[in-house]
Amino acid sequence: MAAARTLINVPPKAKRGDVITIRALISHVMENGFRHNNMGEPIPRDIITSFVCSYNDEPIFEATLYPAISANPFLTFYTVATDSGTITFKWSGDNGFAQEATAKITVE
């Protein structure tokens, strides 16, 4: 499967203890499995089912997505800046879909 485009927004620098905003967007059709094509045949479900965000390998935000999430799932959430390091984003879903993205953060 072709890699899906991702768009991550993490502040590059933060003060220790600050609450930072993280935004994560991924391009995906999120075909909900309830629609039919013009021949009346059902279109099979193809969605992202899980999203995990880890801060230095520690999960900070986990979401289970259902077909009622819009195409190109967009999530905004928060965390406390504790240490400099890497924030990892992992999406996985139907038909073996898997995508990963990372962002660096420097904490002073």
Add this chain to the structure above:
Amino acid sequence: MRDKLNVATASRRTVLAGIGASLGAGLGSLIVVRPAGATPQAMAAAIRQITGGAEAKPGRIKLDVPPLVENGNSVTTTVRVESPLTPTDFVKAIHVLTEKNPQPNVISVKMSPRAGKAEFQTRIRLADSQQVVAICEMSDGSFWSDKVDVILTLSACLEDPV
């Protein structure tokens, strides 16, 4: 003459009956074509599955969905929970559910004490004017909920691609 009249009325009757039947069939097929959606009962069952039968009290959680939505394909939804977010008192999970979408579940989020702010935002699909419910589970095992009635002008989920 009488025969002719009879024929005339009979044919009119047949025509009317025919129209009636086709209308009925049309309505019938409309009802059949529409896929069965989740019902308030399905949502109640999904809520029971989350809470394990415990009561979800109103309060502490705030669900922010616009009350009037033009396009159900993308509805910006924010959920925030009042919580001190300490290692002993934090938000474990937040769930969003709908009453009339084909499936009641929308999103389930697991949180940790280091979230900083028990809040998230995403974009959801709505199939109909309906009630949207958010439920949160606290670390002490209590459940809290908030509901919003949404009026929708363009449905998502069930429409076919153009």
